[in-house]
Amino acid sequence: MNKFLAILSARNKEFFRDRAALSWNFAFPILLLFGFAFLFSDEGNKLYKVGILSDVQQSEVEQSSGFQSLKHIAFVHYENLDRAVLKIDQHKIDLLVDFGSSRYWVNQTSSKGYIVEQLLLGAHPNMQRSETTGKAIRYVDWVMPGILGMNMMFSCLFGVGYVIVRYRKNGVLKRFQATPLTAFEFLSAQVISRLLIVLVVTTMLYVGCNLMLDFYVLGSVFDLFIVATLGATSMIAMSLLIASKSSSEEFTGGMLNFASWPMMFLSGVWFSLEGTHPIVQKFAQIFPLTHILDAARAIMTDGATLADVKINLLVLGGMTFVFLLLGSWLFNWGGERT
Amino acid sequence: MAALLQIKNLSKRYAETLAVDNISFCVEEGCCFGLLGPNGAGKTTTIEMMEGILKPTSGEILFEGKTLDKNYYQGVGIQFQHTAIQDFLTVKETLTLFANFYTRTLPTEQLIEICALEEIVNRDTRKLSGGQRQRLLLALAMLNDPKIIFLDEPTTGLDPQSRRNFWQLINNIKKQNKTILLTTHYMDEAESLCDEIAIVDQGKLIHQGTPRQMLSEHFDGSIISLPSELASQIDQQKFTYQIHNQSIEFLTKSIEQTIKKLLDINIPLDGLKVRSPNLEDLFIKLTGHQLRS
Numbered sequence: 132m133n134k135f136l137a138i139l140s141a142r143n144k145e146f147f148r149d150r151a152a153l154s155w156n157f158a159f160p161i162l163l164l165f166g167f168a169f170l171f172s173d174e175g176n177k178l179y180k181v182g183i184l185s186d187v188q189q190s191e192v193e194q195s196s197g198f199q200s201l202k203h204i205a206f207v208h209y210e211n212l213d214r215a216v217l218k219i220d221q222h223k224i225d226l227l228v229d230f231g232s233s234r235y236w237v238n239q240t241s242s243k244g245y246i247v248e249q250l251l252l253g254a255h256p257n258m259q260r261s262e263t264t265g266k267a268i269r270y271v272d273w274v275m276p277g278i279l280g281m282n283m284m285f286s287c288l289f290g291v292g293y294v295i296v297r298y299r300k301n302g303v304l305k306r307f308q309a310t311p312l313t314a315f316e317f318l319s320a321q322v323i324s325r326l327l328i329v330l331v332v333t334t335m336l337y338v339g340c341n342l343m344l345d346f347y348v349l350g351s352v353f354d355l356f357i358v359a360t361l362g363a364t365s366m367i368a369m370s371l372l373i374a375s376k377s378s379s380e381e382f383t384g385g386m387l388n389f390a391s392w393p394m395m396f397l398s399g400v401w402f403s404l405e406g407t408h409p410i411v412q413k414f415a416q417i418f419p420l421t422h423i424l425d426a427a428r429a430i431m432t433d434g435a436t437l438a439d440v441k442i443n444l445l446v447l448g449g450m451t452f453v454f455l456l457l458g459s460w461l462f463n464w465g466g467e468r469t
Numbered sequence: 470m471a472a473l474l475q476i477k478n479l480s481k482r483y484a485e486t487l488a489v490d491n492i493s494f495c496v497e498e499g500c501c502f503g504l505l506g507p508n509g510a511g512k513t514t515t516i517e518m519m520e521g522i523l524k525p526t527s528g529e530i531l532f533e534g535k536t537l538d539k540n541y542y543q544g545v546g547i548q549f550q551h552t553a554i555q556d557f558l559t560v561k562e563t564l565t566l567f568a569n570f571y572t573r574t575l576p577t578e579q580l581i582e583i584c585a586l587e588e589i590v591n592r593d594t595r596k597l598s599g600g601q602r603q604r605l606l607l608a609l610a611m612l613n614d615p616k617i618i619f620l621d622e623p624t625t626g627l628d629p630q631s632r633r634n635f636w637q638l639i640n641n642i643k644k645q646n647k648t649i650l651l652t653t654h655y656m657d658e659a660e661s662l663c664d665e666i667a668i669v670d671q672g673k674l675i676h677q678g679t680p681r682q683m684l685s686e687h688f689d690g691s692i693i694s695l696p697s698e699l700a701s702q703i704d705q706q707k708f709t710y711q712i713h714n715q716s717i718e719f720l721t722k723s724i725e726q727t728i729k730k731l732l733d734i735n736i737p738l739d740g741l742k743v744r745s746p747n748l749e750d751l752f753i754k755l756t757g758h759q760l761r762s
Binding site: 133134136137138140141142144145148149298301302303305306308309310311312 | 520521522539540542543547549551552553554555556557558562565566567569570571572609
């Protein structure tokens with residue numbers, strides 16, 4: 132245990148004393164987040180969205196009604212009332228109408244909801260009104276887990292992979308090899324050190340940005356923390372696997388980019404994968420970041436619990452196990468030349 | 470004295486290259502044993518197999534009569550030829566880090582004194598000079614009070630003053646009856662520090678013994694040297710000499726007789742030097758090429 136704690140403490144000192152790297156670790160995600168918050172602060176969508184609560188046959192009958200023939204309004208059909216009301220809460224639709232029971236729902240904080248309500252009452256004056264009060268989900272609310280996840284990904288992959296390859300290249304690993312320190316003790320200290328750093332940085336970023344931007348969080352923050360912990364562990368394990376053998380920083384850098392860039396574009400950091408080709412959606416499931424972001428967004432925007440995202444958590448756990456197993460099996464201290 | 474380390478028929482092959490070719494020798498307890506040879510002779514490969522860092526292709530290494538096991542590193546100290554230490558730590562923090570790896574360690578203050586680290590104990594390891602860095606690496610090798618210390622070319626790249634200081638540290642360690650295994654391509658280092666020497670060339674052990682024993686076995690007399698420009702004036706049929714390092718060298722049992730013969734044929738004696746044969750002369754005699762070629 133002494134050996135593990137000694138390596139853990141040394142690695143933490145190295146990280147926190149490297150002021151340039153440390154400040155960049157904090158500055159990069161904050162800059163990105165505020166950049167996007169600014170870019171999308173005036174996010175306008177001229178099209179009104181109205182949810183229609185009915186089965187398919189009813190909707191076909193109502194299709195001919197005056198309200199649904201209005202231009203510049205998109206109609207989305209829902210069969211589940213709770214799901215549809217959540218969309219109204221989150222301002223994802225402006226109005227929800229159930230022609231079957233002559234009822235409609237409107238979010239009283241939504242200006243677009245008020246306008247569409249007047250149009251509905253013009254065509255159907257006897258509809259019964261229900262109100263909701265949910266806060267709108269802005270793009271920044273949606274993209275925030277993506278940016279924090281992406282920052283975690285880069286910190287885990289490059290913060291561990293590069294360090295190990297650098298240690299191997301300059302002989303630090305070989306010096307450790309010539310002591311009673313085992314590969315397991317060394318690697319577990321690297322994992323825990325980076326995990327602590329990533330969780331501290333991510334928590335500070337989350338709290339700091341939440342104070343300024345007031346994020347939309349329906350679910351439990353503790354559940355989010357569990358997702359972040361498991362997600363970071365899986366990506367650190369992935370990095371250990373990538374850095375298990377090579378002593379070339381160029382090669383490892385290429386491999387880390389090869390792993391991180393597809394995740395950045397296909398795991399849903401910047402845009403939702405819902406509208407993409409099913410093959411792309413299936414392919415994205417091989418990336419740990421996809422499961423981290425799916426679980427985090429489900430908790431934040433849909434109020435999901437850990438049980439609701441158990442598939443994502445199980446996949447992340449499985450990936451961690453496989454990556455660690457392969458990484459420690461292939462691990463090379465750098466002493467043996469080939 | 471008992472053999473602390475036994476090397477039996479050790480070989481190491483890399484693809485087409487046989488880096489170490491069937492080497493055998495013993496290192497006795499309390500001895501400073503030197504592996505001497507030119508760059509690329511196989512010294513580092515041999516010492517790294519003895520350190521347990523490289524796996525031999527064939528052969529056996531016994532430490533205290535047993536094959537190397539997981540407890541081996543508790544009892545040995547190692548200073549590599551090329552190595553780095555973790556960044557952003559001070560000298561004292563580095564010593565504390567490594568001290569945590571061992572079940573038994575020397576007190577840090579004692580190590581600091583032995584390796585003359587007092588003035589740099591709180592300095593960031595990135596800011597150490599070459600000599601200071603080697604002293605810290607020596608302290609790390611001695612930290613667990615090892616039975617044997619492996620030093621792989623410890624003074625390569627140091628200035629003459631730092632080399633002399635480092636030799637003094639090694640001599641102090643020798644006085645504690647520690648066993649030392651040292652590789653070097655500096656003959657003066659080997660002569661100054663080693664009780665026993667094995668000369669290695671092209672992966673083979675070509676000679677072994679104490680420096681004095683080896684020199685007396687192969688040389689009888691002294692070496693007279695003259696500037697090489699005089700070579701054209703000296704008849705090779707009357708004189709046996711070799712030319713290297715811009716000098717003509719005569720091995721002679723009688724200095725007076727050789728000088729008299731040279732004067733008889735009007736060879737000027739400006740630049741004449743007389744010296745005893747050294748390990749480099751021995752190496753050239755045994756291999757036909759120079760130690761640092």
